[in-house]
Amino acid sequence: MTTPPSPDSPDLLERIDRIESRLAIGQLPIRYALAVDSRDLDAWVACFRPDVDMGRHGRGREVLRAYIEPLVRGFYRSVHQICGHRIEFTDRDHATGAVYCRAEHEVGDRWIVMAICYLDDYVRLDGEWYFSRRSEKHWYAADVTERPQAVGFTGWEGASEPPLPAGFASWAPFWDGDPAVEGLTGRP
Numbered sequence: 001m002t003t004p005p006s007p008d009s010p011d012l013l014e015r016i017d018r019i020e021s022r023l024a025i026g027q028l029p030i031r032y033a034l035a036v037d038s039r040d041l042d043a044w045v046a047c048f049r050p051d052v053d054m055g056r057h058g059r060g061r062e063v064l065r066a067y068i069e070p071l072v073r074g075f076y077r078s079v080h081q082i083c084g085h086r087i088e089f090t091d092r093d094h095a096t097g098a099v100y101c102r103a104e105h106e107v108g109d110r111w112i113v114m115a116i117c118y119l120d121d122y123v124r125l126d127g128e129w130y131f132s133r134r135s136e137k138h139w140y141a142a143d144v145t146e147r148p149q150a151v152g153f154t155g156w157e158g159a160s161e162p163p164l165p166a167g168f169a170s171w172a173p174f175w176d177g178d179p180a181v182e183g184l185t186g187r188p
Contacts, residue, residue, distance in 0.1 A: 021124065022087055033081075045065050047131050076107075083101060092124075093125075094123055099120060100117055105158070110156075112141055114141045114156075115139040115140055120135075137162075137163045137164050138164060139153065139164045
């Protein structure tokens with residue numbers, strides 16, 4: 001019979017910290033989705049580290065807010081449904097993740113559906129977990145009345161050319177040379 005670790009055990013404390021961290025990180029995509037869908041930009045930028053790097057645009061939450069506000073004004077209603085979340089720790093205060101999301105956007109008289117995978121970097125600063133970086137990749141964007149293939153998987157001007165599934169490193173090696181591809185899709 002194994003004796004449980006003492007409540008003062010460093011191993012137990014590390015395990016509790018990891019569990020609490022996983023729970024806190026798991027709330028970030030949900031907070032993000034609620035903030036976008038309610039257009040609460042203060043709550044949205046609060047999901048990101050205070051000095052978030054916006055590349056050529058600069059650094060900080062105000063820069064992030066100035067970048068995102070015109071984008072969310074490009075659609076009226078939206079619904080972001082979090083479908084799954086993988087979290088991997090790189091050390092005690094850093095982690096990476098992938099979040100599956102089905103997003104729906106009202107754009108004029110169209111209802112655009114997107115299948116998205118967010119690739120995230122997380123950081124803990126002063127005891128709080130934040131997005132350090134968030135990169136959106138998607139499979140398609142199409143009106144709910146359209147098949148994604150019928151619009152070339154890019155049926156909305158607000159979405160770029162979809163990088164998935166070919167953006168997964170394992171995708172090309174899996175299908176390479178397989179003659180069955182032609183019978184499975186008209187747009188490999």
